[in-house]
Amino acid sequence: LTAIGSLPVVVDAMGGDKAPTEIVAGARQAVDELGIDVVLMGPPELVGDTRGLELISCTEVIGMDEDPAKGVRRKKDSSLVRAAELVRDGQACAMVSAGNTGATMGAALLRMGRLKGVHRPCIATPLPKPGRAPGVLVDAGANSECTPAMLVQFAQMAAAFSTARFGIAEPTVGLLSIGEEPSKGTALVKETHALLAEAGSGVSFFGNVEGRDLLDAPVDVVVTDGFTGNVALKTLEGSLRFIMDRIVSVFGTDEETKAAAKVLLPHLAPLITELDPETFGGAMLLGLDGVCIISHGSSSALAMKNAIKVGHDLATAGITEALSSAVHVD
Amino acid sequence: LTAIGSLPVVVDAMGGDKAPTEIVAGARQAVDELGIDVVLMGPPELVGDTRGLELISCTEVIGMDEDPAKGVRRKKDSSLVRAAELVRDGQACAMVSAGNTGATMGAALLRMGRLKGVHRPCIATPLPKPGRAPGVLVDAGANSECTPAMLVQFAQMAAAFSTARFGIAEPTVGLLSIGEEPSKGTALVKETHALLAEAGSGVSFFGNVEGRDLLDAPVDVVVTDGFTGNVALKTLEGSLRFIMDRIVSVFGTDEETKAAAKVLLPHLAPLITELDPETFGGAMLLGLDGVCIISHGSSSALAMKNAIKVGHDLATAGITEALSSAVHVD
Numbered sequence: 001l002t003a004i005g006s007l008p009v010v011v012d013a014m015g016g017d018k019a020p021t022e023i024v025a026g027a028r029q030a031v032d033e034l035g036i037d038v039v040l041m042g043p044p045e046l047v048g049d050t051r052g053l054e055l056i057s058c059t060e061v062i063g064m065d066e067d068p069a070k071g072v073r074r075k076k077d078s079s080l081v082r083a084a085e086l087v088r089d090g091q092a093c094a095m096v097s098a099g100n101t102g103a104t105m106g107a108a109l110l111r112m113g114r115l116k117g118v119h120r121p122c123i124a125t126p127l128p129k130p131g132r133a134p135g136v137l138v139d140a141g142a143n144s145e146c147t148p149a150m151l152v153q154f155a156q157m158a159a160a161f162s163t164a165r166f167g168i169a170e171p172t173v174g175l176l177s178i179g180e181e182p183s184k185g186t187a188l189v190k191e192t193h194a195l196l197a198e199a200g201s202g203v204s205f206f207g208n209v210e211g212r213d214l215l216d217a218p219v220d221v222v223v224t225d226g227f228t229g230n231v232a233l234k235t236l237e238g239s240l241r242f243i244m245d246r247i248v249s250v251f252g253t254d255e256e257t258k259a260a261a262k263v264l265l266p267h268l269a270p271l272i273t274e275l276d277p278e279t280f281g282g283a284m285l286l287g288l289d290g291v292c293i294i295s296h297g298s299s300s301a302l303a304m305k306n307a308i309k310v311g312h313d314l315a316t317a318g319i320t321e322a323l324s325s326a327v328h329v330d
Numbered sequence: 331l332t333a334i335g336s337l338p339v340v341v342d343a344m345g346g347d348k349a350p351t352e353i354v355a356g357a358r359q360a361v362d363e364l365g366i367d368v369v370l371m372g373p374p375e376l377v378g379d380t381r382g383l384e385l386i387s388c389t390e391v392i393g394m395d396e397d398p399a400k401g402v403r404r405k406k407d408s409s410l411v412r413a414a415e416l417v418r419d420g421q422a423c424a425m426v427s428a429g430n431t432g433a434t435m436g437a438a439l440l441r442m443g444r445l446k447g448v449h450r451p452c453i454a455t456p457l458p459k460p461g462r463a464p465g466v467l468v469d470a471g472a473n474s475e476c477t478p479a480m481l482v483q484f485a486q487m488a489a490a491f492s493t494a495r496f497g498i499a500e501p502t503v504g505l506l507s508i509g510e511e512p513s514k515g516t517a518l519v520k521e522t523h524a525l526l527a528e529a530g531s532g533v534s535f536f537g538n539v540e541g542r543d544l545l546d547a548p549v550d551v552v553v554t555d556g557f558t559g560n561v562a563l564k565t566l567e568g569s570l571r572f573i574m575d576r577i578v579s580v581f582g583t584d585e586e587t588k589a590a591a592k593v594l595l596p597h598l599a600p601l602i603t604e605l606d607p608e609t610f611g612g613a614m615l616l617g618l619d620g621v622c623i624i625s626h627g628s629s630s631a632l633a634m635k636n637a638i639k640v641g642h643d644l645a646t647a648g649i650t651e652a653l654s655s656a657v658h659v660d
Binding site: 130141144145176178184185186187189210211212213214215216224226227228230231232233234235236237238239240241242243244246247250251253256257259260261263264267268271275 | 460471474475506508514515516517519540541542543544545546554556557558560561562563564565566567568569570571572573574576577580581583586587589590591593594597598601605
């Protein structure tokens with residue numbers, strides 16, 4: 001353990017659809033069940049009951065639907081901006097928010113700054129692979145427009161993240177495209193393919209992967225631009241939720257199906273848990289000089305507890321130094 | 331019914347993973363069960379038993395993994411090129427293939443030509459929406475790089491396709507992006523949003539939709555570039571197949587789960603059928619001067635029968651004229 005592990009995780013108490021109640025409850029669970037030190041950030045009159053946790057007071061909140069750039073620029077005493085300052089100033093090892101994703105990125109980028117040599121920070125999201133170690137999808141939405149050089153850095157950083165987060169010793173990287181052949185896809189994909197395939201790319205490059213591979217990926221990291229990544233991630237989550245909802249609705253049709261469901265549900269439970277975004281503990285912004293974990297907007301106490309653990313563990317493991325090294329391969 | 335409805339549908343007997351057996355079987359079913367006139371195209375020695383159907387003889391086949399451009403250029407007597415010529419020459423009302431998608435597009439484009447004013451043909455694929463009329467995703471993979479003007483035409487043509495294929499009187503169009511706001515997404519998406527929102531766009535524009543909306547879309551048509559569309563479609567299909575496989579594997583764990591599955595399967599069957607690509611009857615190339623239906627590479631006899639019906643019905647309904655009118659709005 002490095003010294004950073006003794007610092008608290010700062011939690012945006014007002015971020016997320018279920019803030020502050022579920023957020024504070026998750027923070028309390030992280031303290032009680034995991035022994036992680038946590039401080040809350042938010043306006044005391046809005047946060048209300050802190051369940052005995054320390055609250056650092058600020059006066060503003062950036063709303064879920066507020067324009068991220070304007071919010072960060074104008075609300076300098078918001079919970080997001082102040083949380084990012086706490087990490088910058090060495091008073092917290094990581095920040096966690098389930099709030100406005102764009103504003104969280106903006107606040108973290110502005111206050112923590114980029115790691116040396118990093119073109120743009122990106123969002124790395126765990127990809128569930130039931131029965132196996134999760135994969136990582138990068139960029140899940142930070143940068144709609146990308147260059148090949150950006151994607152190469154995303155791959156390098158996401159591989160380091162895969163090692164730190166999931167213990168994969170030598171993560172393999174796949175490039176999301178519309179066919180296995182290097183000739184398939186956009187100019188961006190073809191140029192990135194060529195760069196990743198070079199001996200000096202710093203990653204173990206598998207080649208192209210396709211949308212159908214995401215849940216069963218033959219690779220540990222799937223790299224793509226933030227537009228495609230966001231569309232793919234939401235398509236994945238949406239189709240899983242859709243089919244689960246439909247199946248569950250059949251389970252309650254009559255007494256016979258209810259009895260049958262009782263038999264099957266214990267068998268399906270592990271799969272349902274593994275596919276539930278609540279379990280993963282959030283996405284991480286890669287490329288900043290500090291740890292910032294972005295949790296789902298719909299995060300419950302469980303998701304928040306897991307996100308706090310992820311932030312704490314990654315900070316303790318020295319993820320920032322690992323990312324910094326990853327982009328400096330030659 | 332126009333005169334075109336009396337022409338046969340020409341089927342690429344050698345296209346698809348299960349060719350020629352399942353392809354010929356599906357063609358036979360279309361004749362016997364639907365009363366649709368069908369001719370097969372292929373080398374007699376490879377097709378073998380035609381089940382009594384007329385076979386037009388050619389000497390070449392473009393393989394599933396063959397380079398599409400080279401294949402079409404070099405194999406002028408291939409089943410795909412000759413099938414496209416039959417449509418061009420007014421001897422068939424539509425062509426259907428489960429073979430090499432790129433080569434099918436190439437053969438159809440080269441031999442049939444584009445409709446007047448169409449920048450580029452695109453692939454329109456049905457999107458299942460269980461319990462409701464299917465949606466349409468366009469472009470599902472024909473054009474990796476697109477311009478805003480291309481996407482506007484895709485939207486116009488896909489709306490006409492939605493009307494002809496699914497009977498939607500005034501189809502609504504959504505633009506695939508990473509947020510509802512017009513400010514979200516790539517430059518391509520933002521510029522296309524502005525064009526589609528204009529009064530003279532010729533389509534009923536809903537606004538942006540997201541990946542999570544695909545199976546439950548609030549619109550009849552989802553428009554995007556062929557790279558994003560292909561990734562989204564494969565992600566959708568892959569995640570549905572993944573979860574279905576996992577659930578089915580639980581069903582056979584022991585006697586108790588087998589009995590429970592027997593109770594539930596009849597309730598799940600309609601959903602499974604609606605989500606099965608075999609049921610849809612294939613995608614259509616929009617923007618050509620002739621009807622070309624592209625069926626899944628894994629097409630069985632059922633999928634082929636459905637694809638033949640779709641080709642026949644759309645040709646009979648005058649889809650080519652409808653598409654031509656759709657792109658000439660001012």
